[in-house]
Amino acid sequence: MKIERDFHMMKGDDEFSYAKNSRIQRRAILATRPIVKKAIRDMCLDLHPQSMVIADLGCSFGANTLLFVSEVITTICENRNNTIKESAMEVQFFLNDLPGNDFNHIFQSLEQFEQLTKNHCACRGLQPPPHYVAALAGSFYTRLFPCNSVHFFHSSMSVMWLSQVPENLNGSMNEGNVHIGATTPPIVAKLYQNQFEKDFSQFLQMRCREIVPRGRMVLTVVGRKSQDVFHAGKTTTIFELLSQGLRTLVTEGRVEKEKLDSFNIPIYCPSVDELKQLVWQNELLDISDIQLFEMDGNPMDDLELVEGAATAQAIGQSMSATLRAAMESLITSHFGDSILDELFAVFARNFTNYIESDVEKSGITVITLYLQAKH
Ligand SMILES: C[S@@+](CC[C@H](N)C(=O)[O-])C[C@H]1O[C@@H](n2cnc3c(N)ncnc32)[C@H](O)[C@@H]1O
Secondary structure, rough: HHHHHHOOOOOOOOHHHHHHHHHHHHHHHHHHHHHHHHHHHHHHHHHHHOEEEEEEEOOOOHHHHHHHHHHHHHHHHHHEOEOOOOOEEEEEEEEEEOOOOHHHHHOOOOOHHHHHHHHHHOOOOOOOOOOOEEEOOOOOOOOOOOOOOOOEEEEEEOOEEEHHHOOOOOOOOOOOOOOOOOOOOHHHHHHHHHHHHHHHHHHHHHHHHEEEEEEEEEEEEEOOOOOOOOOOOHHHHHHHHHHHHHHHHOOOOOHHHHHOOOOOOOOOOOOOOHHHHHHHHHEEEEEEEEEEEEOOOOOHHHHHHHHHHHHHHHHHHHHHHHHHHHHHHHHHHHOHHHHHHHHHHHHHHHHHHHHHHOOOOOEEEEEEEEEEEEO
């Protein structure tokens, strides 16, 4: 699969769509909201842009995409006449993702979103600034904007996706695993780490050309607390359980062993130190803040969970749908679509057993970097 051309979250609104299965990602946007709001206020106070350009990289589609747009508009409204003096300020949003993203879904919900935003602001005696929303298809590992043109870059739960399966990770080097698992050889873990270093450095270089002097960036990624690359908390568990599901299908003769051995998911969960190191190497950015959150990794809403309404089985199914919404295009392109239902049914069972087991459960680690362009 060529990631840049073929990869996408599951489109539309059906039961396995990203729009219906992205509550964990939504929780990350909510948890990091104070940092995003602060970065926008700081930038407005510092630069006083009349016409502000804001880009969300790896925006996907559904409620999460517009939640970010709404947060920015509300922040600007709340701070008008206070930190943000320009009553005539206009905002241009660019929503970026790969070409396979369901951009139509965003634009079909935009009219309703605008009405809700207007009402929400009006209730509080506020008026939203004139704003314009455009889509921008392309990989964030390439140049996306003209030089010195973007005031604020945002990206949530996207930059841990690599540009490709790690270079030189071939054949059955990672036998029986789809990611960095307990039996992964250290050399394979190192290849993952190298690919992330290369990709993240490239990402920062591109953005540094595009951002205005003293522009701001807030990047949130799935990361890890531990220095040890083999321990990324719940993310490690999820990929172990997916590998286990595929191994079951190999035993049943539904999947060829070589197919499993050659399948590797292009994601890397960095540590705080790794991120800091790569930003320092770039030399063009200051770290204003860096925070690590240990998020509740439950894929169901609090409402669905009240008073034990959700059983371990329901949580297992919900986690399976969340993983499927993100991974289906990758899995189909490698194994074909005939195994999807069975694989994710096995995963749901495995995840349910994991919840019911006595093993200590970890949360999903998320790291947010608040950066400022030096010049
Ligand atoms: C887990 S989703 C997060 C989406 C959204 N920001 C949210 O919080 O719900 C990750 C998104 O990153 C996008 N993505 C991955 N690699 C990308 C790349 N190289 N360039 C642009 N988008 C990319 C995927 O297509 C996907 O929509």
